Amino acid sequence: MLFSSFEFLLAIPVAYATLVAANLYSQRAFLLALIALSLIFYAWFRAEYVLILIVSAVWNYLFAASIEQFPDKRIIGLGVTANVLMLVAFKYLNFIIENANLVLGQTWPQIFVVLPIALSFITFEQISFLSDVRNKRVQRGDFVSYLAFVTLFPKLIAGPIIRYRELLPQLSSARRITAEQLFTGFCLFCLGLFKKTVLADNMGSIVDPSVTSLGEGVIKQIDAICAIVAYSLQIFFDFSGYSEMALGLAWMFGIRLPVNFFSPYRSSSIIEFWRRWHITLSSFLRDYIYIPLGGNRRGALRTFVNLLIVMLVGGIWHGAAWTFVAWGCLHGLALIANHAWRQLPWSETCSRNRGLKFAGWAVTSMVILAAWVLFRAPSFGVAGNWFASIWQNHAQPAYMVSNRQLLLVSALTLWVIILPNIPTLFRIEWDRDRIDWTKPVGIAPVSLSLAALSALALSISVIAMARGQHNAFIYFQF
Structure with missing residues (x-):
């Protein structure tokens, strides 16, 4: 069920009342009610998704039991492989068949497979669970707590990517759901909903016609530039809006989730960007791929190779297309250049110079925008037309951005760059490495202005939802 749908808005009071009543009865009843509600919301898309989700949770829980009893690398390797193979079967099988046909000159038919929503997010969470059990960072606990972790509906569809050791203390302890939690959580949900339905969807009305026109050829330079800036705003407002809605919903029920965005477009380096954009994905890639590969402990060359591998994994994780691989490769090369620059003796001095810091922001922004072209374009042909349109002005009047749309893009660009992200209104700590997950979050008190x-x-x-068609969140496809 879409968070930005009338059905979900009507379901929130019912879900809240159910969880409060269950919480008054017992902690166990709260978890069972949370699981039931989560499965209902998930089944709203397709009922068969629920079976896949439960099967995945059961076999990972059994793998964890085996790992606790026999902490052998082969067992966790088998568990990780099983998760990856399931993701490959649903998400990448047709991509593999298509490329095999091109390379081998075959005509093997593609297989109709419906990708379960959120499978990529669930796979990463399951892998981190098995790894943490293997390294004794967390015990697997009882199955009810684990199933509540896997199915938790605020984060189930599009993150944040949660680690079991972060959520288990909150699921295992008794909770006191307060009026202040309800207020602040609902306020954050409303602000995230505004980001999605008003800001992101309006940016989409600029981007989609432009991409359609680019599929036919080049377009005017102003249209191409406006389209890429609009898409950078669309994906930010869409994904950060979802993340804030998830944070708000969870906090209404007394559960704290990590912040996933922290003003990423204000970054003055690509390293800083990945510390601010999709924070939970960045930390997963760092802790479960980059560090096991050796991190920066084996010399500069190996560090650069590890960075490129990590970003290629991040690119293909987003989608089964070579454009996503190219997007990851571009970010990987940018990270390599950024790390190489930091090794120079004068880099630290330059970082304190305001003029050079602004130059760093400008270069970083150009890299990010160029990468978004690859991320959004359905093919390299469209991406090539997009880059050609940005580089040189063309006379084809295929699509014309209105002055009103141009003004909206300009205003929102300034807003994203200058103002901090919405979660800072609630004083939520964004650096997950410094969070004590056993303590309650500090959130701003009830205020008339916030209300x-x-x-x-x-x-x-609500007005925007009533006037337009509900658009799915961009990250639903991943």
Whole structure:
């Protein structure tokens, strides 16, 4: 069920009342109610998704039991391989067949497979669970707690990517759901809903016609530039809006999730960007791929190779297309260049110079925007037309961005660059490495101004939802 749908807005009071009543009865009843609600929301898309989700949870829990009893690398290797193979079967099988046909000159038919929503996110969470059990960072606990972790509906569809050791203490302890939690959580949900339905979807109305026109050839330079800036705003507002809605929903029920964005477009380096964009994915790639590969402990060359491998994995994780691989490769090369620059003796001095820091922001922004072209384009042909349109002005009037749309893009660009991200209104600590997950989060107290802002955001969002078609979140496809 889409968070940005009327059905979900009507379901929130029912879900909240159910969880509060179950919580008053017992902690176990709360977890069972949470699992039931999560499965209902997940089954709203396709009922068969639920069976896949439960089977995945059961076999990973059994793998964890084997790992606890026999902490052998072969067992965890088998568990990780099983998760990867399931992801390959549903997400990459047709991509593999298509490329095999091209290379081998065959005509093998593609297989109709429906990709279960959120499978990529679930796979990463399952892999981190098995790894943490193997390294004794967490015990597997009882199955009910684990199933509640896997199915938790605020984060199930599009993250944040949660680690079991972060959530288990919250699921295992008794909770006190307060009116302040309900208020602050609902306010954050409303602000995230506004980001999605009003800001992201309006940016999509600029991007989609432009990409369609680019599929036929080059377009005017101003249209191409406006389209890529609009897409950078669309994906930010869409994904950060979802993440904030997830944070708000979970906090309404007394569960704390990590912040996933922290003003990424204000970054003055690509390293800083990945510490601010999709923070939970960045930390997963660092802890479970980059560090096991050797990190930066085996010399500069091996560090650069590891960085490129990590970003290639991050690229293919997003989608079964070579454009995503190219997107990951571009970010990997940018990270390599950034790390190489930091090894120079004068780099630290330059980082304190305001003019050079602004230059770093400008270069970083250009790299990010160029990478978004590859991320959004359905093919290299479209990406090539997009780059050609940006580089040189063309006379074809295939699509014309209106002055009103151009003004909206400009205003939102300034807003994203200058103002901090919305979660800072709630004083939520964003650096997950410094979080004590056993303590309650510090959130801003109830305020009349925040209530008024949230009410206004909700009202405008409802109007936007009533006037337009509901668009799925961009990261649903991943």
